[in-house]
């Protein structure tokens with residue numbers, strides 16, 4: 130079986146690498162890394178001007194009509210280069226969701242502005258006490274004439290400080306089951322009553338807490354039917370879960386390999402240590418399996434087949450194996466592995482230190498590995514629902 134992605138994907142790899150070489154400097158990478166917000170308007174708009182933001186959208190919606198393998202390659206290269214791409218990802222999820230489930234107004238008013246790089250969306254699902262169990266959402270949207278008022282709090286609204294809108298899950302009714310009575314709105318971040326506060330993580334990412342106090346929202350900003358927002362959110366979340374972190378794992382493997390083969394102050398190579406060789410092999414296996422799982426999820430999407438539990442499998446394996454490798458390398462190299470990029474004596478240019486801090490969240494956001502494993506058991510093994 131040939132697992133390569135084909136000549137069109139190879140061409141995208143060449144194109145985006147050329148674009149990155151011309152438009153994304155080491156200084157840009159460092160700034161994005163220090164900022165941690167995952168979005169840079171200047172860089173993002175340059176990307177949009179080349180048509181990359183909407184590259185995977187249908188041509189009739191103004192997109193580039195690129196296939197899922199080309200888009201996988203685009204994201205892979207941007208991620209590996211350290212490009213601040215969370216805004217791009219969010220906009221991809223929301224663009225697709227609005228095209229599939231939005232109104233004509235959404236398709237005319239929002240979708241072209243996402244494609245041109247004018248606007249961006251943050252994802253407003255999680256709340257204090259409502260993360261894995263997203264359907265237990267308590268942020269209330271209540272009728273105000275023909276329109277709505279929103280009250281409550283969202284948590285972990287990444288890019289909420291740079292985006293113009295939050296794709297927000299709200300409760301509009303209390304019915305017999307929690308996933309009923311939910312409604313999705315596109316809430317402007319500059320609306321009266323929206324307060325976005327920073328949350329800095331140990332992984333170096335900047336996320337946000339968002340407080341909503343009697344926020345006025347037009348009914349035209351509602352996505353899907355009133356009280357039936359669960360299907361809208363499931364559609365958007367489904368796009369997120371099939372990804373995993375194989376691109377980051379590949380970059381980590383390359384950093385570890387480069388370090389293992391670099392001569393140290395004592396003239397020796399880390400590679401001479403059998404424990405280093407064994408860990409390189411283990412990291413390579415994890416990276417390859419994560420890559421293949423992601424390719425399979427992409428293939429299912431390219432063939433318009435149902436993902437089943439394969440998306441959950443992809444993200445769960447990738448998140449947990451990357452965490453395992455980051456911890457194993459830190460343990461192996463000892464205290465020097467705690468030195469960060471730019472510090473004297475940092476191992477592998479600080480890659481181990483960064484991964485050690487960053488990988489725990491990969492097992493949390495977009496669905497924790499525990500929840501994803503239970504989904505795999507239910508969907509792939511047809512075991513009884515455990516939640």
Ligand SMILES: Cc1cc2nc3c(=O)[nH]c(=O)nc-3n(C[C@H](O)[C@H](O)[C@H](O)COP(=O)(O)OP(=O)(O)OC[C@H]3O[C@@H](n4cnc5c(N)ncnc54)[C@H](O)[C@@H]3O)c2cc1C
Nearest residue numbers: 252253254255259260261285286287493494495497499516
């Ligand atoms: C850096 C960062 C960025 C994020 N960005 C966003 C964002 O942009 N938008 C957004 O909406 N959210 C975002 N999130 C939120 C993320 O999706 C949630 O943190 C995640 O869904 C887990 O929810 P929780 O934190 O409330 O943990 P909980 O749901 O309280 O879970 C705590 C622990 O209990 C386990 N657990 C819970 N229920 C079960 C069960 N039934 N069976 C077995 N184990 C269970 C979990 O696996 C976990 O280990 C972000 C989170 C982080 C850390």
